[in-house]
Amino acid sequence: MSRITPFASPLLLGFDAMEKTLERISKASDGYPPYNIERIAAGHEAPERLRITLAVAGFTEEELDVSIEENQLLIRGRQVDQGERDYLYRGIAARQFQRTFVLADGMQVLGASLKNGLLSVDLIRPEPARMIKKINISVSQ
Numbered sequence: 001m002s003r004i005t006p007f008a009s010p011l012l013l014g015f016d017a018m019e020k021t022l023e024r025i026s027k028a029s030d031g032y033p034p035y036n037i038e039r040i041a042a043g044h045e046a047p048e049r050l051r052i053t054l055a056v057a058g059f060t061e062e063e064l065d066v067s068i069e070e071n072q073l074l075i076r077g078r079q080v081d082q083g084e085r086d087y088l089y090r091g092i093a094a095r096q097f098q099r100t101f102v103l104a105d106g107m108q109v110l111g112a113s114l115k116n117g118l119l120s121v122d123l124i125r126p127e128p129a130r131m132i133k134k135i136n137i138s139v140s141q
Helices: 016-027
Strands: 035-040 049-055 064-069 072-077 097-102 108-115 118-124
Touching (some): 064 108
16 A cells, blocks of 8 residues: 655655655654744834744753754754762753754744743744746747
């Protein structure tokens, strides 16, 4: 039995890479660190934007990395275990993480900030220029 995908329509051309990306995202669903995505309405001379906020308590700015690779926003955290300590109870692990968000074409990262254990990354999508291109038809005789 073959599996029918959302991009199986013969009218959708060139979407095979997107289909592979969706499959990869559905398989990588670790819940750490928890995050929110919110839409921030356009303000006075400020465009509408998206804000991704991750709960990264215990991480310092040096232990966090925010980067864009191709069309993916990668947020990584690497805590270094601080030597020999004698824990009576250890409920906070020095855990590393990588959280990936696939960005649509044209999305831009405005910046990232760390405050009170929350890492916020702001994104905007500039209004794309509407493009119409006339294709000439050649006639062979």
